[in-house]
Amino acid sequence: MARQSLQIELAERPVGDIVPGKTFRQRTLPAPTPSDLQDGQLLLEGLYLSLDPAMRAWLDDRRSYVPPVQIGEVMRGNTICRVLASKSSKAKAGDTVVAMLGWREVGVLPESMVEPPFPLPQNGRITDLMGVLGLTGLTAYFGLVKIGEPKPGETVVVSGAAGATGSVAAQIAKIMGARVVGTAGSDEKCKWLREELGLDVALNYKDPEFRQKFKEATPKYIDVYWDNVGGEQLDMALGRANKFARFVMCGGISQYNAETKQGPKVCTTIKEGGRVLTGMCGQNFFSVISQRIKMQGFIVFDYADEYPAARKQLAQWLSEGKIKRRETVVKGGLKNAEEALVQLYKGSNIGKMLVEVKSPEEASKL
Amino acid sequence: MARQSLQIELAERPVGDIVPGKTFRQRTLPAPTPSDLQDGQLLLEGLYLSLDPAMRAWLDDRRSYVPPVQIGEVMRGNTICRVLASKSSKAKAGDTVVAMLGWREVGVLPESMVEPPFPLPQNGRITDLMGVLGLTGLTAYFGLVKIGEPKPGETVVVSGAAGATGSVAAQIAKIMGARVVGTAGSDEKCKWLREELGLDVALNYKDPEFRQKFKEATPKYIDVYWDNVGGEQLDMALGRANKFARFVMCGGISQYNAETKQGPKVCTTIKEGGRVLTGMCGQNFFSVISQRIKMQGFIVFDYADEYPAARKQLAQWLSEGKIKRRETVVKGGLKNAEEALVQLYKGSNIGKMLVEVKSPEEASKL
Numbered sequence: 001m002a003r004q005s006l007q008i009e010l011a012e013r014p015v016g017d018i019v020p021g022k023t024f025r026q027r028t029l030p031a032p033t034p035s036d037l038q039d040g041q042l043l044l045e046g047l048y049l050s051l052d053p054a055m056r057a058w059l060d061d062r063r064s065y066v067p068p069v070q071i072g073e074v075m076r077g078n079t080i081c082r083v084l085a086s087k088s089s090k091a092k093a094g095d096t097v098v099a100m101l102g103w104r105e106v107g108v109l110p111e112s113m114v115e116p117p118f119p120l121p122q123n124g125r126i127t128d129l130m131g132v133l134g135l136t137g138l139t140a141y142f143g144l145v146k147i148g149e150p151k152p153g154e155t156v157v158v159s160g161a162a163g164a165t166g167s168v169a170a171q172i173a174k175i176m177g178a179r180v181v182g183t184a185g186s187d188e189k190c191k192w193l194r195e196e197l198g199l200d201v202a203l204n205y206k207d208p209e210f211r212q213k214f215k216e217a218t219p220k221y222i223d224v225y226w227d228n229v230g231g232e233q234l235d236m237a238l239g240r241a242n243k244f245a246r247f248v249m250c251g252g253i254s255q256y257n258a259e260t261k262q263g264p265k266v267c268t269t270i271k272e273g274g275r276v277l278t279g280m281c282g283q284n285f286f287s288v289i290s291q292r293i294k295m296q297g298f299i300v301f302d303y304a305d306e307y308p309a310a311r312k313q314l315a316q317w318l319s320e321g322k323i324k325r326r327e328t329v330v331k332g333g334l335k336n337a338e339e340a341l342v343q344l345y346k347g348s349n350i351g352k353m354l355v356e357v358k359s360p361e362e363a364s365k366l
Numbered sequence: 367m368a369r370q371s372l373q374i375e376l377a378e379r380p381v382g383d384i385v386p387g388k389t390f391r392q393r394t395l396p397a398p399t400p401s402d403l404q405d406g407q408l409l410l411e412g413l414y415l416s417l418d419p420a421m422r423a424w425l426d427d428r429r430s431y432v433p434p435v436q437i438g439e440v441m442r443g444n445t446i447c448r449v450l451a452s453k454s455s456k457a458k459a460g461d462t463v464v465a466m467l468g469w470r471e472v473g474v475l476p477e478s479m480v481e482p483p484f485p486l487p488q489n490g491r492i493t494d495l496m497g498v499l500g501l502t503g504l505t506a507y508f509g510l511v512k513i514g515e516p517k518p519g520e521t522v523v524v525s526g527a528a529g530a531t532g533s534v535a536a537q538i539a540k541i542m543g544a545r546v547v548g549t550a551g552s553d554e555k556c557k558w559l560r561e562e563l564g565l566d567v568a569l570n571y572k573d574p575e576f577r578q579k580f581k582e583a584t585p586k587y588i589d590v591y592w593d594n595v596g597g598e599q600l601d602m603a604l605g606r607a608n609k610f611a612r613f614v615m616c617g618g619i620s621q622y623n624a625e626t627k628q629g630p631k632v633c634t635t636i637k638e639g640g641r642v643l644t645g646m647c648g649q650n651f652f653s654v655i656s657q658r659i660k661m662q663g664f665i666v667f668d669y670a671d672e673y674p675a676a677r678k679q680l681a682q683w684l685s686e687g688k689i690k691r692r693e694t695v696v697k698g699g700l701k702n703a704e705e706a707l708v709q710l711y712k713g714s715n716i717g718k719m720l721v722e723v724k725s726p727e728e729a730s731k732l
Contacts (some may be wrong), residue, residue: 057652064656230651285596286423288615289663290430297655321545 005031007104010069013059017345020338023059024075031106034085040111042088044081046101046357048329049337050130051344052078053163053228053253065299075103075337076338079128081114082363090116090189096360098129103337105357118311121319126360131352132168132318132325133311139300140168141310143248144176146303148224148297152177155220157237160228160253161202162189164352166315169226169250170199171323178224181217183210183233185347192350196324205233215240229253237283241291249297253345326351333357371397373470376435379425383711386704389425390441390469397472400451406477408454410447412467412723414695415703416496416711418444419529419594419619431665441469441703444497445687447480448729456482462726463497469703471723474633487685492726497535498684498691499677505666506534507676509614510542512669513662514590518543521586523603526594526619527568528555530718534680535592535616537563537689547583549599550577551713552714555715558716562690571599581606604650607657615663619711633674692717699723 011025018024058076061068069076079101083091088111091097099114101107105143117353118133120126131137140285150156156173159164161182170193173180181201182193193202201217203210214236221242227234230252237247288295317323328349330340337355344353377391384390388628400409424442437443445467449457454477457463465480467473484499486492497503509531513624516522522539526532527548536559539546547567549560559568567583569576580602587608593600596618603613669676683689694715696706703721710719 057656064659251653251655286618287663288661289665290423291619291664292431292663292668293661294663295654295659295661297653297660298660299655299658302658 002033002105003031004028005104005106007074007102007107008334008337009074009103010059010071010169013061013224014056018056018059018071018338018342020342024338026335032108037085037087038106039087040236041086041108042083042091042099042111042114042210043085043106043108044079044097044099044101044114045084045106045363046079046081046104046334047096047360047363048080048127048358049101049103049334049355050078050080050134050136050350051337051341051353051355052136053251053344056345063171065301076100077103077337078130078135079357080126082360088114090114096126096129101249102158103334105334121315122238123319123321123339127317127327127329127354128325129166130354131327132314132323134352135300136164136352137168137314137323138303138307138310139165139250140172141314142300142306143226143250143298144169144172144224145310147294147298148173148180148226148246148248150176150224154178154223155181155218155242156224156226157181157218157222157240158226158228159183159233160251161193161199162186162350163228163253164349165250166226166228167193167197167351168323169248171197172317173224173226174198175317175322183214183229189350192326195327197357208271210358213349220247224248226250227252234255235284238287238293241287243291245293247295249295329352330355367400369472370394371470371472373440373468373473374703375440375469375516376425378437379427380422384422384425384704384708385497386708390704392701402474403451403453403546405453407474408449408457408463408465408477409451409468409472409474409479410445410463410465410480410731411450411472412445412447412470412700413462413726413729414446414493414496415467415469415700415721415723416444416446416502417498417703417707417715417719417721418502419617419710421707422711431667442466443469443703444496444543445723448726454480456480462492462495463472464500469700471700487681489685489687490681493693493695493718493720494684494691496720497530497693498680498689500664500718502530502718503534503680503689504669504673504676504725505531505616507680508536508666508669508672509592509616509664510538510590511676513660513664514539514592514612514614516542516544516590520544520589521547521584521608522590522592523547523549523584523588523606524592524594525549525571525599525603527559527565528552528716529594529619531534531616532592532594533559533563533691533717534566535614535705536687537589538599538683539592540564541683541688549595555716558692562692577602587611590614592616593618604653604659607653607659609657611620611657611659613659613661615661668725694719696721 008024014023080100083095091112095117156178158166158170161170162184180199182199190202193199218240222240225237225247228251334357374390380389424435447465449461456477461483522544524532524536527536528550536548546565548565549569556568559565584606588606591603591613594617700723
């Protein structure tokens with residue numbers, strides 16, 4: 001019997017949260033083979049699938065930086081792959097590459113969707129290709145170097161600091177000489193941020209005294225705010241912004257699943273007739289003017305020409321131990337990706353979240 | 367009897383709207399005289415008091431770009447003044463100057479709060495010192511030249527386009543070669559914007575079809591958005607932003623008097639138990655990321671070093687007829703300033719709003 005390949009397709013657009021078994025549909029099809037390859041194509045087998053907060057936005061049918069995933073299409077995703085066969089000069093059979101394989105085990109891709117192999121530094125591991133040396137590390141790098149531009153001694157606040165991008169951004173800010181405050185959703189994450197990554201302050205946003213502690217942690221106000229979460233923390237940061245602060249707008253994970261998206265801050269919760277209504281005020285939004293804030297959104301793709309130089313720098317910091325990392329690897333194969341994505345939005349991960357589609361040891365022999 | 371001078375002081379901090387006769391207190395005191403002057407001071411008589419949307423924010427006790435006006439203090443304000451006497455080299459008796467005289471008829475100021483006299487262009491009039499050639503014109507100039515940077519053929523949308531700053535910003539955008547869409551609160555204002563100022567499109571935001579018309583007026587999306595109003599229009603502009611759009615954050619007049627300040631967009635009105643609850647969503651806020659928007663706040667004072675060059679340019683455009691202007695002058699003296707300020711937030715003005723403290727003809731003879 002021919003080899004089979006599992007793929008996961010978008011079944012329906014979620015309203016609010018993703019529901020495993022409902023939002024997606026799992027299908028098993030005969031896997032493509034080397035004889036299916038045309039010139040410029042590669043046959044790839046997935047090893048580690050990247051799970052990214054942005055994925056939720058790809059499921060909504062609205063104008064964004066990439067077209068939405070269509071109903072019935074294989075879910076989009078970036079994957080560390082083993083090249084099974086190649087009719088491209090970009091990589092050869094046996095190479096490990098990063099490619100937009102999507103949520104499937106085996107697939108044929110044009111070389112334009114495959115990145116050239118990147119040599120790992122001495123202490124590097126294969127999953128770094130998706131973390132520190134992947135799009136998340138590059139996002140952290142460009143967001144700080146191009147937009148945040150922290151100066152030595154300035155205060156940088158990174159929200160979602162225990163996530164894949166936030167943890168790298170916080171460490172790069174330290175390398176650049178800033179005083180760094182991170183926020184995260186558990187005491188365990190905060191401990192990691194302080195004790196392993198060397199942040200000056202780490203605050204649990206679920207702490208009842210978070211608002212007060214946030215204020216105390218920014219006595220000289222905030223010069224650079226790294227926004228991964230949007231919502232209430234963004235509004236708090238606006239309220240503590242220094243003159244000429246830079247707000248690096250990277251993500252808004254607190255809002256991605258919300259049926260009603262919110263700008264800065266949820267401020268009032270009104271209980272009426274047994275129903276909870278959430279009002280918004282975003283009262284600090286006008287700090288943008290009074291403190292002359294530059295709030296700038298960006299997408300890492302805009303800096304594609306500069307990836308090689310940035311990767312080289314990140315690899316050096318990694319080999320010097322100046323950037324540390326952790327991953328949350330979900331075992332058991334691609335079938336667990338749906339539930340893992342739900343967990344990502346619940347903040348179950350520390351560092352980069354990956355699904356082990358197949359471990360390098362199990363991967364097909366050539 | 368010695369000459370008297372009316373002054374208007376802050377009596378209490380307003381919650382929501384300013385209430386004439388309650389928010390302020392009017393007091394009449396003996397006017398200072400030339401014999402009160404020390405070295406470096408000037409004795410000034412107010413002619414035209416500027417009314418500015420920012421004034422509401424000065425009344426709130428919160429961190430901003432200037433300290434709040436204190437209870438009992440004379441209300442802050444910029445005024446075109448006649449110099450009655452001078453012990454400063456900055457201006458001499460008989461000169462017309464712009465100074466931070468505040469809401470009073472006669473006062474003594476240190477020269478640091480007085481701008482040097484500026485020669486009017488051929489077709490200039492005295493009130494231009496507060497409009498096109500004043501802080502409002504300068505605000506328009508720097509916001510576009512330093513932040514918006516429209517390129518020929520790009521789409522610029524100016525909210526509050528019939529106001530003092532908006533009307534100059536819209537015309538400078540035309541001079542820079544952009545296609546310009548303005549929004550305003552009456553058909554009369556829109557007619558002026560189209561027929562006199564030459565805007566490509568002018569839309570009345572009170573039109574029930576405003577949302578649809580806004581969309582139709584921006585078929586190639588928005589490259590530069592001039593925000594004077596905040597709130598719902600800001601959110602609509604986010605939803606129509608082009609990639610790499612620049613949002614010039616100048617003001618948020620729709621929110622200044624709100625007891626609960628709002629970030630982008632009021633989106634839901636829920637009627638429950640006879641009570642109307644307004645929810646917020648600002649659902650387009652994430653366009654900041656997906657469209658890579660740069661949203662930048664600024665205060666004209668930051669460019670003080672460049673005022674002379676900018677004023678020269680504005681005076682030239684004014685003399686060439688490339689910038690046209692209108693003013694709304696409230697007669698009857700300073701006592702009417704409170705009510706005039708309320709009218710400003712109701713949008714009763716077209717162009718710059720001024721209170722005639724004393725007409726140049728009535729002003730004291732030297």
